[in-house]
Amino acid sequence: MALLEVKDLRTVFHTSEGLVTAVDGVTFSVEAGRALGIVGESGCGKSVTSLSVMRLIAQPGRIEGGSITFDGQDLLTLSDDEMRKIRGKSIAMIFQEPMTSLNPVFTVGAQIAEAVTTHEKVDDARAKDRAVEMLEKVGVSLARQRFDAYPHEMSGGMRQRIMIAMALACDPRILIADEPTTALDVTIQAQILELLKALAAERHLSLMLITHDLGVIAEMADDVVVMYAGEIVESAPVLALFEAPAHPYTRGLLGSIPTLRTGKSEKLTVIPGSVPNPLFYPGGCRFEPRCPSAFPLCRERHPALARVPDGRLVRCFLYDETVRAVDPALLPVAREQRAAAATAAAPATATAAAATSST
Amino acid sequence: MRNYLFRRFLQMLVLLVFVTGLIYFVLNLFPGGPFDFLAFSSDPRDADPKAIERLEALLGLNKPWYERYFTWLLGVLRGDFGVSWVMAVGIPVGDLLQQRIGNTLTLTLLATAVSLVLGLVIGIWSAVKQYSLSDNVATAFSFAGQSMPTFWLGLMLIIVFAVRLKWLPAGDIYTPGKADDLGDRIVHLILPVAVLSLIQIALWSRFMRSSMLEVLRQDFLRTARAKGVAERLVLGKHALRNALIPMITIVGLDIPTIFSGAVVTESIFNWPGMGKLYLDSVLRHDIPVSMGVLAVLAFLVIVSNLLADVLYAVADPRIRYD
């Protein structure tokens, strides 16, 4: 049994313009001691998913379906009070904007100490000691003096460290990190990520990392879940995902990252079009309008998340064996292999083959 | 910070000297002086211009206005506000002020306290329950309060509670013969305080509401919730502490306004305070008394401005004056 099992989660928002299903039947799990990365564009529902796990969704949003099982307990059945006892103590969360995520009128030390006193019956002195301990753990020098500092006196990187200290103060089992480094300088990003990795290893902490940055995923995650338009479109171990991305969206994402090996005149993959309007999701596959491998069936039927031979989950008809109409030659992986083979044989034939294989 | 405060104090002092000077100048533009009554005397010798000139010279009234102003200013700094010309001829203005200031202070401070408590509570409630029925009612009340002239409100309340229902007295500070009865005094305070504070409540609840709304959108509240902090602490500790900061400035700067508003309230309720004194002195051209009240008001403006600055710096750690 995984530490956290999310099954079929549905979170909707009743907006004045209509019903927005931000999270539509999402299923994933986080194992003890492992790191799960949730990756996707803005608006795909990854943040809402993490907030749903913490049950921090406020009106006009509502969690309307599914289950979130943590340590055997369904969090969605808990009362507000019971959930409050879990937040910060067993499951903790850090957010993207360290600049605005700390209360400007309280000292950073007081805010960390508050995390302790909220869940444990300790006196102020002991709480202060714990806070100083945590400050040291996250790499803040002169911790005892820094206890009395105010957030505005610190840099972005420092504040994120404070956030981490606050989150880990009660030794939670899972840390949810929603874009923790997006707002930071690149060098600081690296430091924070290193810190997270070290702390996770040291405390056997599970990580749920939400980001749009594949580099962070590659660095930190053990397993990856790719989200698009409120759904999971691919779920795989990190290595498998990067070596052989299956879903066309994932392939597009990976292709759009320049690497050291990308030639100067090589074009980055651009996924044409834009994310669908969550008020009006298409009936078929939600990625179909932008998919280079789409075929008629994709517009008619909505693909389910299915297991493929190598063990990962993909939501795409290209990998659905029940859809007999699929021409194996259309499969992106197969296509590449053929293209590679053809290039080795004759350049002219390869271009012709590539041209005919696209729909 | 001390530097800043000192500089501010000096600035305000200069400006208030300037303003009072200007007012003194304007006041002296129109005719009228302590010896006007002599013109009505039955004895024709009293109206002799030479005699009047001599009397005026005695009082230093023949000097140019700026000289007289500085004499007055220096006197004020020593606590000497001069002598009344008309209302209580010969009586030191300082005495008149002393008699009245207690009454006005009672009224003003009580009204401020009431307005503060109710204004904050209503504002916070409105913000937390935004767009609910109580919020809409509070908003309507706030609009009504800001659209109402104080004196009309006062008159209406007197008509309802004193004339029609006869529950409360229509004015005065105590019922004759019951000067020492605290209960009687309190009953007499109810309507004037209500009038003076109703409009402040309307304003302050609105400000508090928008300040609170601003804070309720902030990310750090989400962080507090994610830590597992109870909702009442999220609002009562994390949010409130931030929302109160702008209120400090607003309340601090409004205190002189409340004090001034007492002019009208005291006039309706026949309250023997400084407001009424001021009004009477203006209507009867008793310049020393008018200037005396203005001096007290100026002092109040300086003090409340500085106090607002200090409290603001104390409350918001991001503010550090250099």
Add this chain to the structure above:
Amino acid sequence: MTTTADAFPVPHAAERIDSVEIGQWGAVWRRLRRHRFAVFGAVVLTLFTAIAILAPLIAPKGYDEQDLLRRYLTPSSENLLGTDDLGRDVLTRLLYGARISLTVAFTATLIATLVGATVGAAAGYLGGWTEVVLMRFADIMLSLPALPILIILSSALGPSLQTIVVVLVVFGWMTVARLTHGSVLALRHREFTEAARALGGGAVHNIIRHMLPNALAPIIVAATLGLGNRVIIEATLSFLGLGINPPTPSWGNMLQNAQGYIWSQPWLAVYPGGCIFLTVLAVNFLGDGLRDALDPRLKI
């Protein structure tokens, strides 16, 4: 960046208006129409303005017509709202009161807005010492408690219409000045100012054609709300005997008169105050609606 407030993907960017361009007045008008209270306010204000203008034509009697045999009458067909202590028709006096009070308020608002806009624009455009002195002066005036000084100024200048207008302007230009100053300051640094200068327009021409339209929105709101304020201040001063004096009726001095009769004829106090209240309420609704319509982001 996500906050719980916008934790869901908003399909369309909320309408954002950074500056009101002339062509967008249509959208503003539409938004204003939907604001029920603002519409109510506009209607009531127009009504009172019409009354003010038409008072001499529609008043049943002269405002100064005394009839000592018919004093303190309750409403009747002859005197729709009764008569006052001198037998004068209350309704007539209310109508003329509207005329006086609104004339004063509108005039003062117009002048104060013009003065304020000029000062603010000058300060913003010219910068340097001019800006510092002017804005400091505005700040100083704003920090003073208005009523005591208004009282003493009106007393010195003598009770009359002109006095009230003057003192209202003296204490009313600052808000508009600060708003204009802020707008001009913000726009001074934008490129189109450079372009306009390059095209040769003089300073005044620049300000009027390019900067003022953008500064207009908050000025309109401030002027509207200021109107209500001025009605109250005029009424207060008249009530205290320092403004419009009888026999000229103003809502304020009618209330002063009524004060003496609250025990016997309390209704005399209800009408004039009620008129003030309704007018200012209407103005406040309208101003609030304008503020929302001109910048939906500012909705409070």
